[in-house]
Amino acid sequence: xxxxxxxxxxGGEHPRHGVVIxxxxxxxxxxxxxxxxxxxxxxYESFVGAETVERILRKARRLQxxxxxxxxxxxxxxxxxxxxxxxxxxxxxxxxxxxxxxIQGSPDFFGVTKKLHNALQGAAINLSELKKxxxxxxxxxxxxxxxxxxxxxxxxxPQPLPLVACFRHTxxxxxxxxxxxxxxxxxxxxYLKGFIEQYDAAVVSxxxxxxxxxxxxIFFMPAIDPFSVKNRELSEEEIVDRLRHYHIPDDLPLVxxxxxxxxxxxxxxxxxxxxxxxxxVDATLVLLGNVAADDPEGQAVFESxxxxxxxxxxxxxxxxSALVNALQRRAAVVLQKSLREGFGLTVAEAMxxxxxxxxxxxxxxxxxxxxxxxxxxxxxxxxxxxxIVQLLEDPTLRQRIGQAAKETVRERFLMSRLAEQYLxxxxxxxxxxxxxxxxxRTRDIRMP
Ligand code: UDP
Numbered sequence: 001x002x003x004x005x006x007x008x009x010x011g012g013e014h015p016r017h018g019v020v021i022x023x024x025x026x027x028x029x030x031x032x033x034x035x036x037x038x039x040x041x042x043x044y045e046s047f048v049g050a051e052t053v054e055r056i057l058r059k060a061r062r063l064q065x066x067x068x069x070x071x072x073x074x075x076x077x078x079x080x081x082x083x084x085x086x087x088x089x090x091x092x093x094x095x096x097x098x099x100x101x102x103i104q105g106s107p108d109f110f111g112v113t114k115k116l117h118n119a120l121q122g123a124a125i126n127l128s129e130l131k132k133x134x135x136x137x138x139x140x141x142x143x144x145x146x147x148x149x150x151x152x153x154x155x156x157x158p159q160p161l162p163l164v165a166c167f168r169h170t171x172x173x174x175x176x177x178x179x180x181x182x183x184x185x186x187x188x189x190x191y192l193k194g195f196i197e198q199y200d201a202a203v204v205s206x207x208x209x210x211x212x213x214x215x216x217x218i219f220f221m222p223a224i225d226p227f228s229v230k231n232r233e234l235s236e237e238e239i240v241d242r243l244r245h246y247h248i249p250d251d252l253p254l255v256x257x258x259x260x261x262x263x264x265x266x267x268x269x270x271x272x273x274x275x276x277x278x279x280x281v282d283a284t285l286v287l288l289g290n291v292a293a294d295d296p297e298g299q300a301v302f303e304s305x306x307x308x309x310x311x312x313x314x315x316x317x318x319x320x321s322a323l324v325n326a327l328q329r330r331a332a333v334v335l336q337k338s339l340r341e342g343f344g345l346t347v348a349e350a351m352x353x354x355x356x357x358x359x360x361x362x363x364x365x366x367x368x369x370x371x372x373x374x375x376x377x378x379x380x381x382x383x384x385x386x387x388i389v390q391l392l393e394d395p396t397l398r399q400r401i402g403q404a405a406k407e408t409v410r411e412r413f414l415m416s417r418l419a420e421q422y423l424x425x426x427x428x429x430x431x432x433x434x435x436x437x438x439x440x441r442t443r444d445i446r447m448p
Contacts, residue, residue, distance in 0.1 A: 073159035077292025086225035351405035
């Protein structure tokens, strides 16, 4: 059956994808919005060119109907959820049947996985037998409940890593690690390696994160979705509306950091740098943050900052992608003063909006910012303060840096590039795990 076979379609059938929404169904008292549709790769043409779009479509044609399952630990909060929200939709628009599953876990489990995450980024840990047994037992319980029938499985980050040990290996399994592996705790690495090497390959964001492993390692960086609420163009009115809604004054230049409340993002360092900079320039600091569902430490980090609030130091938490967008657009300077950073989507997001970014000189930030050309890299609070002052005092510099930043993201960090890299990996594995193309059929998705 061809993927373009007809079903009930609202707003026209998607040209190369079998997913259609029946107009016979409705949710609650209202019918579905007739304008819903998947973002199609063709929409990237104005950013990446027709040739690139055609090349990616050609690669996708060979993989129609491939059943791909991504597994992660949260639908919400943090970069992995952000990437998968867009990536899985684009993969479906390309004809790959990408599904996204979550593992469940007790607070104990997520307490342990957060410690493993921290240890992978170099923190100390007391890796007791009790922690290992909680980690492995909850993984086993998740595997018991999960049905992973697929042609390809991608497991994201350490939380669901042990799942691989619980299933028969009938298709390729890929471990996608998003954390900064520049200096992993060796004891934790040795323990997790036992699971990692049961995968067919591991993907990490940077070549410098490569480890001694018996399986192939692939390197590619995350990317952003230029059409999401977080990244699309906003009108002046929309920006002002979002800022007013949260009582954020814009009478003075805004210095902004947007991050999960996490010590690795150095929110204390941001406040300190801002206080030093303010001795020379007037500005307002906005620290917007959230707490991911799988992060038991976030609330305490948030609360520890609250004493620092004052009229010109705004610390808030709000689940509002349009606010993130508005702040990244309206900011005179965006900071991402991380001490470790696997990639740092917030950097690419702000750069895409033509905003000057000051980033911590670490991990993936170093691969996005070329110091002095499209942003600034800093290694201390004092350096951050100096760059804040310099940028706030020089609008021409801000504009030059911002323009170069936007171009960097257009060339290297849009979701079309990431979708293509996944297609390449899927194709590379196809000869050893042939895809059953009978799955390339029209799916009739009925809204509940
Ligand atoms: N984010 C958000 N609201 C917040 C804080 C963060 O929407 O209050 C988003 C941010 O825009 C980005 C993601 O969460 O899309 C964070 O990804 P990043 O790679 O920067 O860091 P991670 O949290 O994965 O370490």
